[in-house]
Amino acid sequence: MTNPAVLTSLSDIEPLAEYELQLKQIMQLEPTQVSQAEKSQRLLTVLNFLHQHHQQHCQHYQNICVVNQQQQPAASLEALPFLAVRLFKQLELLSIESEQVFKVLQSSGTTSQTAARVFLDKDTSSRQSKTLVNILQRTIGKQRLPMLIIDSPNIVKDPKFSARAAGIQGLAFFGRDHRYALDDNMQPNWPVIEEFVSKYAEQPVLIFGFTFMLWAYFIQVLQQQNKQLNLLQAIVLHSGGWKKLEEQKVDNVTFKAQIKHIIGSTKVHNFYGMAEQVGTIFVECSQGHLHAPLLADVIVRNPYDMSVCDIGQQGIIQVLSALPTSYPGFSLLTEDMGRITTIDTCPCGQKGKTIAIDGRLPQTEVRGCSDTQSGAVT
Template sequence: MDARAKLFLRRDPYDAAGSAEAFLCAVRENLAWHAARNPAYRRILDAEGVDAGMIRSEGDLARIPVIPTLYFKRNRLFTVPEGALRVGAASSGTSGSRSFVAFDAPSFRYGLAMVFFFFLRHHVLSPLPTNYIVLGPRPDRILGSGSEEDTGAGAAKTAYGTTKFAPALHREYALEITPSGPHVNEEGVSRALLRYAKQGFPVRFVGLPPYMAFLLSALRENGVKLRLNQKSKVILGGGWKQFASREIDRAEFAGLLRETLGLGPENLLEFYSAVEHPIPYCKCARGHFHVPLYSRAIIRDPVTLAPLPEGRAGLLSFVTPLMTSLPLLSVVTDDLAALRPGADCGCGIPTPYFDLLGRAGAGGAKTCAAEAAELLAKEAG
């Protein structure tokens, strides 16, 4: 019996208390699985003297060797033969590099089940016929191109996939890939929106935040003022990343949303996930990412990577036993965050939550040597 069954098939994604033992059990099983089949991962475990038997309590989770997401962008660490890999997940292509991450069939099944229950909980699943604005390019325009890292096909696939959660009447795409680069399909989207508003069905916008912000700004410039069905949703995942220089304020975003589409913050669903950590997180009504029972979040010291107490800011890392295809058991992202107990939020979700504080990196202090270095890395890679 796969210990994951007791975790990923649960109906309430936030029943961490009721599933604590199942979580530890699945973690031990996952660790032992990779240790027995993956010599490279075994070397990592041995270097830190860790084995499955040592994971007896939640406090032991931080001892599992933590692997930066960067590692998976540069190295293949698969536990199962590549022939057993079913679904590849490309990273969003922020810096042109993609991760070597893929699902085997069981991991994908458990992942899908998890997403189903999770979306059900957040009312993403709906039987109502829905019109869509996909904040990305048509996936069929890029899927065959063979070079996913250039086009952000991973993000587009995800956006397209999200249109399956409520029956689609029509999909309009906000991005056109032209020979000179991506081009915002303002006209098509405006036309579709007018039609959608008249039809009166719920409308869903799915994709990444920057596209939504661009779209809303364009709508305002054209004086568009609509009142969409109040069951409409703006479903956003990923971050601002390469659009950071144009990041708009959350309040400004909410204002634009209200003004152009007649939607409020309750219509906005913001997700967090990572290719190297394929677990969904959704902002609660109070704007916090609560940790579902599929994972544990550990904030780590930005220098030593040692676990930090609640409330302290550090690197956001996770433990999850979802993946058997490769050891994504304990990964550290390049996001900085702080973790607080669920009760501090007050939204009613009992599990701890994290707030994102920024992304590790040189920020504005990027200089010629750093850029030359990146360039050489690209050439040599």
């Protein structure tokens, strides 16, 4: 597709500089200090900038806004237009010239469907990395920790698993001395695990895996073999959905209790994020709530009429991210069901909204995250 305009004139550059400045200011705030009301107001300014920016630079986005009569700046976050996340599978949605594309992220790679494609330029990609660092450092600290990855090293070489590999590579940045805990047959690689455990037993380490893989290929297998790692200071991060665990009647409390028993760690954090909004991930706090980060927000909508749900009411999750300028993905209607669990009242002290994810929207396409295959993850 062709883009309607190129970012050349001064009048375009000035708002962009102002937008970058506002992002910087928001990122420097303390999540324990910023109420939802203040956050919404600050985000509305930057998201309205993105709403205008993408109308100017992405013909598809402009058309959608025209059809829905949503060209004007929105008066609230809830009034901003939102795109169904599956549009990224159906259309090439970008707000830059093709020669500015720095990286293309694919959200899935199963053969039965077209993968979503997300086009990044250097600015958006760099914003995503900085934001991810800002968010994750609050959970895992500033030091890079020795890292055990619950996956097979082959995964990063196989293009079939590009979404999974991208997730691992994104997180690998936060660790050092990386070790893969599984072999090519997805069995625990005991020499590697034992060496890691004996080397780092007395210090903080980082363990990352996709939720179902961590459970099925690691925790359960170690339990069957009566193994315990005693990595008491490990920080365990996991992501990718609960569907398969729910089928096995494993809830978050059970999951954490088993990790404590097998790995030895009590610091277990789920996070919620997607390829269409890399950077602004929702990390689970000590109270088990997924927090919207400073540069993102969440709205839950009634699946029948798209009205905004009340706190505690189940609906479709809409995610807002202040980061993307290279593609119009700042306001997306996901295919996940969930609820707002608290606003400014989480006992952990962080303000803003928290959510719980209840699963996938019924009858949506299988999307290719770690839930979707019986044997392997794409």
